[in-house]
Amino acid sequence: MTAGRSMWLRWVACAGVLAIGALAVLSTAQSQPAVTLGAPQATELETLMNAMNGHLKFIAQNLSDPAMRPKVLERVHDMQRLAWTAKTRTPATVSGLPQADQAAAQLEFRRRMNEVLIECCRLEMHVIDGRASEAWNVIKGPMLKLREQGHDRFQEKDEG
Numbered sequence: 160m161t162a163g164r165s166m167w168l169r170w171v172a173c174a175g176v177l178a179i180g181a182l183a184v185l186s187t188a189q190s191q192p193a194v195t196l197g198a199p200q201a202t203e204l205e206t207l208m209n210a211m212n213g214h215l216k217f218i219a220q221n222l223s224d225p226a227m228r229p230k231v232l233e234r235v236h237d238m239q240r241l242a243w244t245a246k247t248r249t250p251a252t253v254s255g256l257p258q259a260d261q262a263a264a265q266l267e268f269r270r271r272m273n274e275v276l277i278e279c280c281r282l283e284m285h286v287i288d289g290r291a292s293e294a295w296n297v298i299k300g301p302m303l304k305l306r307e308q309g310h311d312r313f314q315e316k317d318e319g
């Protein structure tokens with residue numbers, strides 16, 4: 160091989176490595192979540208709750224379509240995992256209590272999240288059995304009631 164041809168091959172190899180590197184950096188940059196500077200950061204519990212809410216909405220909107228049953232079941236399962244995780248997290252309204260009151264309040268929070276989990280299981284059974292109206296009754300009855308009462312009891316009140 161001539162010296163010129165070998166230099167040219169080396170140059171092509173270098174350019175290839177650089178191009179792959181640039182692609183890797185670009186794809187990493189694109190996968191970063193958009194963060195607005197100065198915006199309040201969501202707590203982990205809030206992130207879990209927001210995800211549960213999204214699933215609940217999807218489930219409610221697609222319950223009566225038999226073709227969507229596999230996707231609905233996936234979302235119900237995800238809701239269960241989120242409720243199961245959330246029950247061991249500590250809301251700010253609990254961590255802000257005097258030390259002596261925290262343990263009982265944490266258990267009460269855990270108990271209520273367990274009830275959400277139980278209703279998710281009931282919901283799943285109705286979806287599996289193809290009983291859309293019973294499934295809907297679980298959402299509009301006990302599930303939304305648990306959400307409302309849980310928030311009244313454990314969510315921080317907005318000042319102003």
Ligand code: HEM
Pocket residue numbers: 202203204205208209211212215250251267268269271272275302303305306308309310313314315
């Ligand atoms: C199906 C059931 C539930 C859903 C879909 C749900 C949904 C949500 C959503 C969307 C938020 C974000 C803030 C907002 O927009 O209000 C939130 C926050 C919160 N939820 Fe729930 N929730 C449910 C049940 C509960 C229950 C049973 C409790 C208490 C036992 C609870 C306690 C809280 C707390 C403490 C926050 C504030 C988290 C933070 O900002 O750090 N939630 N929830």
